[in-house]
Amino acid sequence: MPIQVVCNNGVVEEADGVPNLIAAHRQAVAMVERLGKRWMGAEGPDATLTGRRLDSVMAEEVIARRRAAAAPVADVVEMKMKAAYFCRLLGNDWCEIDVDDMRALLGSFAKLQA
Template sequence: MPIQQVCSNGQMEAAEDVAKLIAEHRQSVAALECIGKRWMGAEGPDAIVLGERLDAVMAEEAAVRRRAAIAPVATIAEMKMKAAYFQRLTAHGWCEIDVDDWRALLGSFATAVLGEEC
């Protein structure tokens, strides 16, 4: 698949492979779950430090999720992979997906089908 450009926050950046972005997001969700479990059992100063770390990991997870949603798809297989992954995220409650992520996801599908930016 040739490198394509993606517009994210008004800046152009090289698109990464969809499977790589999904794997990166899965790692981010796992890290979030691990720190969340530790935070739930922490007390005192440890809870404060872990709470700050949890906020940072949550922001990182949201950024990776947005990159995965906005990444263009080159094939029907990539489209199906992205759709199935986001469906699993919502079905299992692994993370909350906001409206902008849904728009980016559907926009990436429309771009692949129509062959132009939406």
């Protein structure tokens, strides 16, 4: 599969492929979950430090989600993979998907070359 260019926040980056972008987002969601659990049990200065790290990791999750949503699909298999993944995200409440993510996701489907 050829490498395609993805534009994210005005910066042109090379795409890693849909499976790799989905895997990166899954890792980011898992990290948010781990730090969230740790933060809920923390007290005092540890809670403050963990909260700051959690904010940072949540921002990284948003970036990973947006890259996965905006990544161009090369074929119908990748389109089905992305659709199934985002359907699971919505159905299981793993993270919030905003309107811009949904537009990018649907736009990537519309750009599929037949």
